[in-house]
Amino acid sequence: MKLTKRNYYSKKADIEYMSYSQFKTFDECPAKAMAILKGKHKIEETEAMLVGSYIDAWLDGELRKFREQHPEIFNSRTGELKANFKLAEDLCGVIKKDEYLYSQLKGKRQVIITGNIAGVPFKGKIDSLTAENIVDGKVLKDCNDTWQNGEKKPFYKANGYDIQGAIYKTIYKQMTGKNLPFRLGVVTKEKYPDKRIFEFSDETIETALQEVIAKAPVYQSIKNGELEPWHCGVCDYCRSQRKLSEETIEIL
Ligand SMILES: [Zn+2]
Secondary structure, eight states: OOOOTTTTTSHHHHHHOBOHHHHHHHHHOHHHHHHHHTTSSOOOOOHHHHHHHHHHHHHHTOHHHHHHHOGGGBOTTTOSBOHHHHHHHHHHHHHHHOHHHHHHHTSEEEEEEEEEETTEEEEEEEEEEOSSOEEEEEEESOSOOEEETTEEEOHHHHTTHHHHHHHHHHHHHHHHSOOOOEEEEEEEOSSSOOEEEEEOOHHHHHHHHHHHHHHHHHHHHHHTTSSOOOOOSSSHHHHHHOOOOGGGOOOO
């Protein structure tokens, strides 16, 4: 199928193509990823996610439409923006004030790309494509290292942004022959918001790409029904599916 703005997030597109977020969900829990694909589990849209979408809509020049489609961002009693979206407004101001950051995020917006990695069809949507860079906008709590599974990780590893970079760089190059750097344009939700631009080195991208090459074909086999998805046992989906019996008693 040919991907368009309208069908990019459709079930059909998610079945036909793997995306960075689908890869990440498989990485977290294949059973959850399959349940989402089959419509048996929903990704909850949190207010934090909607803050990112608000800023994207502003950069896309579609804020009016976004506000109409999301009445929940307003306080129903006062009609004012809720606190999180007042913050989103402020962050738009922060971006606007920094000429360089603004120019990086104001390239060609929401460019759809497709390609193939290790035999697996992939799709991606570039937030901002400038003449020289692929730029993804991120709204983060902060840019500090975080603890994940007992390991201290840099923010980009904890969120898999290196994986996103590897996928986007690779399929963009397949489409155009151009090897563009992958950058993150970041604003933080700290009291005094930080602004940062990160560019991934070839080495970081190559390491992440090797991980995609190793894992994506396995996830694709699960999508094709050739391999049973395993349960991580700890995610929201696994908790929702847990059934207790004598066999599941945990001895301490
Ligand atoms: Zn799970």
